[in-house]
Amino acid sequence: MSDQQGLFEFADLPEWEQAAAEDLQVAEVVFNLPLEKPYTYSIPDEFRELLKAGMRVKAPLGRGNRTVVGYCVNVRQAESAIRKLKPIHEVLDSEPLLNDVMLKLTHWIGERYLCGWGQVLDSVIPAGVRRKSGTRLVQSFELSSKADQLIEAGKLPKKQQTVVDVLREFTEPVAATRLCELAECGPGPITALRKKGIVTALRIRSEVSGEMLEDAVQTEDLILNSQQQQTLDKILSAVRSGEHSTMLLHGVTGSGKTEVYIRSIREIVSYGRQAIVLVPEISLTPQTIRRFRCRFKSVAVLHSHMTDSERHWQWQQIAQGQIEVVVGARSAVFAPTPNLGLIVIDEEHEPTFKQDSTPRYHAREVARYRCMQERVPLLLGSATPTLESWLRATRRQDTLLSMPDRVAELPLPPVVVVDTRNDPRIGKGSSLGRALFTSIGRALNEKGQVILFLNLRGYSPTVWCRSCGTGVKCPDCDITLTWHRDRAEAVCHSCDYSIPAPEKCPTCESAAVRYFGTGTQKLEAEVAAAFPAARVLRMDSDSMRKPGSHDEALEKFRHGEVEILLGTQMIAKGLDFPNVTLVGVIDADSMLNQPDMRASERTFQLIAQVAGRTGRSSRGGRVLVQTTNADAPSIKYASKHDFMGFAYHELQQRKETGAPPFSTVTRVIFRGMSEPQVCETAREVANKLRTVAKDLDPEARILGAAPAPITRLRGYYRFHLQIAAPSHERVKLLWQRVEGKLKLPDSVEMAVDVDPINSR
Structure with a gap:
């Protein structure tokens, strides 16, 4: 049913019927459907006083009149008399779940990220809130x-x-x-x-109230150094202006950014307003909460490990204005704060701020729009900002704040790049080269702690047959299985398919199956064997499954119960351990050699971030980066702690190729069980886009269709295409011109990813 179905002009009606029509109200309702406009329904008399925008309703949908839950996004007077307009069947909420500001924000997300408004609403409102869990x-x-x-x-x-x-x-x-x-x-x-x-x-x-956070002992403010105070003064000036501004705080690791956040929020809270602080990793959340709870009376947490009842209770407390500071991961940007005064995004460069399912929003851009709506500042913080944010700041679209020095005038640790191509230990199959092995021993002898970073989990990342030269792959994904020795299984890291460790190659039935490469499990075993007196702890998604395990592990390391901490990127950022005197990057090439436009940028960010975990006390520290590509620009600049040099070099490369942030890209992914059908569908859509682009926007480029980097995933064949244009608005116009004419086969699914970060 379209917005106009069942509506007639007043002029066509007798006078008495026109007067009745003027009293009629209709509700505009959206459902969890892609790119659908609101459906219009009549409001029965019993719901007239109750129904408001932001409430959920049950209403008939489609020819079969099946009853579906939707969201009322507007209640208005009928513009004409209503005949045969379907009525709403039921109102499910006593109060709106979202106010007008949040409704406007979610509508913008639907338009910006090319998905349905109802899809956004279904994602923004937590399931626990919808079900009134607790x-x-x-x-x-x-x-x-x-x-x-x-x-x-x-x-x-x-x-x-x-x-x-x-x-x-x-x-x-x-x-x-x-x-x-x-x-x-x-x-x-x-x-x-x-x-x-x-x-x-x-x-x-x-x-039933959610779990209250444990009491925290209130602590005094830290004394700010001159660069912190200057930065704080600029932020408070923006806060007091009563206008929106976006500020990028570029501060090296250990420069005291968190204290600046806290003091800025202190000012916000003194006005009776609320702040939202977004952090990228669940492992960072307990530490961040602890630091904020020591300084504020009420801090709420929103993250994916919460139960539905806990999330519902926190949501209610926030909506009632009972919470001063909301700390959480990506989705906390939607916290229903009635008195928002500031949003802070810590480690703004992290890819986890991008949602990888519909709606595929980026929390940074959502926060920017929300802060513009509510006329409050947005503060982005990072030692290694994204090139998108850095370019905006250098163009003065955003305000750049700089903190180039560590607190207490501590120097940044020296970074030594170790070329492992001719390393004798590496040649014999060890993961620890000679320099790193010696440095670990020295650090332990001096009672220091060690962090080892490897961004590959499992024991061996590749199961390979020497006889036929093929990898043992998942039957449902185009991915080589990873051997997990603790489970005695070969596992697919995309769909969790697993088989007992193969004794024969499934392709040629040869017994020449070998395990290659090093994951965190193998590194743990090697380190424990090489340094038997040291206590070793591994942190990755396999070992940190239990709720609270991140915080428990980090507390052990903080209190010196563990000498060597090793793991994936969850240990690479945001952690402050003064006794860490050595950081080792086991294999920088595993990040650099990814088929991704941002591989160089991410490599620089990870090396710079993990390097920042050491040298945070008078004991000092050093960093060793093992690589076979010592001349790579990302590694060379990271070894010098030279973000600006790297950013200039990388932006020049991107500008020459017209890549983001000098253009905007939207990726369209097709998937289905039949490879020929998916391929044909993707090609047809690409051809339609090219045809329309010739007349509508000659500057737009359509790349593909082509097989996705991982062509088969979870049993589905995947093809994709890319739309590149100078602006988001031009991509949107082109896509909307074509989208309404598309008729996909029932067996082919399509997903649209605006500003993609994951290219697999």
């Missing part, structure tokens, strides 16, 4: 209207009288468990009173 019907009791009359008729036993006395003290019904506790009795006396008609049983919805 609430339940609780058996409760109150005195009946005839209680006094019945009690006068006969004396009650002592226990029953006590129950009556307790109920008389309350004006509201009392939950059964609470009543038994106060009356110091079991259920027997209450049951007896019910049979006599003195007590009435009710079932009342009772709110």
